[in-house]
Structures are given as C-alpha cells and as structure tokens.
Amino acid sequence: MKLKTSCDELAVMGGSPAFSDTLHVGRPNIGDRSEFLERVNGILDRRWLTNNGICVQEFERRLEALLGVKHCIAMCNATVALEITIRALGMTGEVIVPSFTFVATPHSLQWQQITPVFCDIDPETHSIDPRRVESLITPRTTGIIGVHLWGKPCKIEALAEIAGRRNLRLLFDAAHAFGCSHNGRMIGSFGDAEVFSFHATKFFNTFEGGAVATNDDDLAARIRLMKNFGFAGYDNVVYIGTNGKMSEISAAMGLTSLDHLEEIITINRRNYAAYASGLANVQGIRLVPYEGADRYNYQYVVLEVDEQAAGIHRDMLLQALHAENIMARRYFYPGCHRMEPYRSYFPNAGMLLPETERLAERVLSLPTGTAVSEEDIVDICSIIRLVLKNGVEVTNALANGKNT
Numbered sequence: 001m002k003l004k005t006s007c008d009e010l011a012v013m014g015g016s017p018a019f020s021d022t023l024h025v026g027r028p029n030i031g032d033r034s035e036f037l038e039r040v041n042g043i044l045d046r047r048w049l050t051n052n053g054i055c056v057q058e059f060e061r062r063l064e065a066l067l068g069v070k071h072c073i074a075m076c077n078a079t080v081a082l083e084i085t086i087r088a089l090g091m092t093g094e095v096i097v098p099s100f101t102f103v104a105t106p107h108s109l110q111w112q113q114i115t116p117v118f119c120d121i122d123p124e125t126h127s128i129d130p131r132r133v134e135s136l137i138t139p140r141t142t143g144i145i146g147v148h149l150w151g152k153p154c155k156i157e158a159l160a161e162i163a164g165r166r167n168l169r170l171l172f173d174a175a176h177a178f179g180c181s182h183n184g185r186m187i188g189s190f191g192d193a194e195v196f197s198f199h200a201t202k203f204f205n206t207f208e209g210g211a212v213a214t215n216d217d218d219l220a221a222r223i224r225l226m227k228n229f230g231f232a233g234y235d236n237v238v239y240i241g242t243n244g245k246m247s248e249i250s251a252a253m254g255l256t257s258l259d260h261l262e263e264i265i266t267i268n269r270r271n272y273a274a275y276a277s278g279l280a281n282v283q284g285i286r287l288v289p290y291e292g293a294d295r296y297n298y299q300y301v302v303l304e305v306d307e308q309a310a311g312i313h314r315d316m317l318l319q320a321l322h323a324e325n326i327m328a329r330r331y332f333y334p335g336c337h338r339m340e341p342y343r344s345y346f347p348n349a350g351m352l353l354p355e356t357e358r359l360a361e362r363v364l365s366l367p368t369g370t371a372v373s374e375e376d377i378v379d380i381c382s383i384i385r386l387v388l389k390n391g392v393e394v395t396n397a398l399a400n401g402k403n404t
C-alpha cells in the first residue's frame with residue numbers, strides 16, 4: 001500500500017480505500033487446520049458426537065490444569081453458562097452488574113426474571129467501580145457480577161470484600177479474560193465462579209462455546225446436572241436442567257486452539273505493541289494499557305478518543321476508518337442501560353451512570369488477531385494520524401454527506 005500523506009487521499013474524502021481486503025475486530029484465529037481435521041476424523045470414527053465425549057473430557061481436564069482450578073465445565077456458549085451458573089448460585093431478586101459490557105451479561109439475569117442493577121464504572125479501568133457497589137445493595141440483592149473487561153481483571157479484592165461482608169454471591173463474567181492472570185493466579189479461580197466465552201470472535205474459540213470454572217465442588221456438581229437436563233444417569237433425572245452441553249467438534253477446535261494459545265497471544269501482543277508505538281504521542285488518543293505483572297491475552301486494542309483534544313469525534317473517526325475498510329467497532333456502545341428491555345425498565349438509569357455514558361461516546365476497538373499483520377497496523381496508525389490531523393475537514397465532509 002502506498003502511504004497516504006494528504007487529506008484528499010483519505011477514502012472518506014473521495015480517495016480509494018487503503019485496504020482491498022476488509023480488516024475486522026475479532027476475525028477468528030484458526031489454530032492448525034490439519035490437527036483439527038485429524039481430531040474431527042477421530043470423532044467421526046468413534047460416532048460419539050456430543051454428551052460428554054472424549055474431546056470434551058480432554059478439553060475440560062486441560063482447562064483445569066491451565067487455569068489451576070478444581071472444576072471446569074465446558075458449555076455450548078458463555079451466555080447459557082452465565083444463566084446456568086447464576087441459577088446454580090441461587091441468585092434471585094437483584095444482581096449488581098456494570099452496564100458497560102456486552103448485553104449478554106444483563107440478559108443472562110433478566111432472562112430468568114432477575115433484575116440487573118447497573119453500576120457505574122471506574123474511568124481508569126473501564127470495569128465496575130467497587131466504590132459505587134455498596135450504595136446499590138438493597139434487601140433484594142443476592143449477588144454481584146464483575147466483568148474483566150478487555151481481559152483486564154476488575155477490582156477482584158474490593159468486590160470480594162463487599163460480597164463477603166454483605167453475604168452476596170460473586171460471579172465473574174470472564175468472557176474476555178481467558179489466558180489472563182491476576183497476582184500470579186490465572187483468571188478462573190476467583191469469586192464463586194468465573195465464566196469464559198469461546199465464541200468465534202473471541203481470540204480463543206471453539207466455534208461457539210464457553211466454560212465455567214470454580215473451586216466449589218457442590219456448585220460444580222449442580223452446574224453439571226443443570227447443563228444436561230438434570231440427568232444423573234440413564235433415565236434418572238434428579239434436578240431441573242436445560243441443555244448447555246458442548247459438542248465434540250467444538251471441543252476438538254478448543255483442543256487445537258489450546259495447542260496454539262501461546263502463539264496467538266504472542267501475535268496479539270506484537271500487534272498491541274505496534275499500535276502503541278504507531279499511536280504514541282498522538283493528541284487526544286489514549287490506548288487502553290496492559291501493564292503491571294499480570295498476564296494478558298491482548299485480544300482487544302481499545303482507543304479512547306477525546307473529541308476536544310483530538311479535534312474529531314469518535315464516530316467521525318470510525319466512519320473515516322470504515323471508508324478505508326478498517327472495520328473498527330464501538331464496543332460497548334451505547335451501554336446496556338440504553339438497550340431494550342433495560343431502556344424501558346429504567347429510563348433514568350443514565351443519571352447514575354455518568355462514567356459509562358461518557359466512555360460509551362469515546363471508545364473504539366481496532367482490528368487485531370492473527371489475520372492482521374504488523375504492516376497493516378503501521379498503515380492503520382498512519383491513517384488515524386492523518387484523519388486526526390484533518391479532523392475539521394473530515395468532520396465537515398461527513399456532515400455534508402460526502403461519500404456516505
């Protein structure tokens with residue numbers, strides 16, 4: 001690609017797009033095709049396609065070893081895993097959750113008539129602010145769900161302290177945090193339980209899939225029954241349940257992805273570093289940092305765009321990038337409290353969520369993963385710089401409907 005140097009070369013100003021192949025956030029990472037197909041042949045030879053098959057069993061044992069937890073239960077996806085875990089923990093009434101998350105977090109509560117009570121976030125970490133949790137507790141509150149947004153552990157100790165003192169259950173939506181650690185311990189062993197997502201758009205995927213990790217024997221036993229209709233053996237249903245099972249083909253993908261976990265993280269880290277150096281010292285832009293001693297998976301490269309300092313609103317930058325076939329995303333716009341049914345249930349929720357509202361106008365997720373090269377990132381960064389340098393022109397062009 002020829003580096004763009006002047007404003008009129010930008011696609012949004014009428015130039016041709018920088019990339020002919022579209023760059024995505026969350027393009028699936030595929031471990032190794034032949035290893036995967038070999039496992040699939042094994043599944044077909046055994047004619048054992050689901051119901052706690054060989055691959056699922058191996059996948060669960062390997063996850064337990066990797067995460068250092070007693071129990072890991074593979075599931076069909078993280079949303080069902082959250083629903084089942086919430087139910088197995090006996091949560092009812094009200095549960096405190098951030099609004100700045102994927103909508104599955106509150107949906108997994110509301111789906112079973114539990115009210116999500118939205119808590120604001122800490123603008124530094126983007127995660128639930130423990131200092132704001134306590135004032136939201138009522139006699140109906142039974143639990144807290146923290147989300148390790150962007151794979152950065154939320155304030156685990158502070159939440160655990162409140163949960164312990166107020167006798168609340170503590171669950172973590174760890175959908176972003178597979179392969180991450182906190183104080184030398186892998187995410188998966190904190191709170192009453194933690195839930196991972198292995199959806200195709202996550203950096204580690206099983207097509208669709210998820211898992212619950214816990215050190216609680218009784219909780220694990222209840223979850224195992226619940227995800228398999230309550231069957232304790234042939235013809236013996238001892239519990240109410242649903243169908244949350246992971247299939248063999250998903251576990252085969254998971255095993256293959258596990259074999260390549262470190263390579264994928266290394267590429268994500270390399271990409272993150274390329275963005276960090278490409279966007280260093282750009283006015284009005286902050287790259288969400290991954291720092292300290294913790295392990296990260298670097299699967300999200302998240303920008304905060306300060307309109308005043310950058311000279312352009314996040315949404316204009318987004319449109320300019322889309323015109324170049326750089327499909328950046330506004331995760332998690334506009335915040336769950338502005339989505340249905342919550343918007344109708346709690347029309348004034350925004351007043352209690354000033355930081356969430358502010359951040360939802362500023363964040364942008366950039367393309368990364370094994371489908372994005374370092375050279376791509378150099379080009380993306382130079383385009384972001386060029387757009388910002390010409391913020392007024394780009395904003396005016398978009399306002400006049402040019403190229404849209």
Ligand SMILES: *Cc1c(COP(=O)(O)O)cnc(C)c1O
Pocket residue numbers: 077078079080101102104105147173175176196197198199209210
């Ligand atoms: C992806 C995601 C989920 C849902 O995961 P699925 O496996 O697609 O059901 C839940 N919470 C968060 C924060 C997510 O990003």
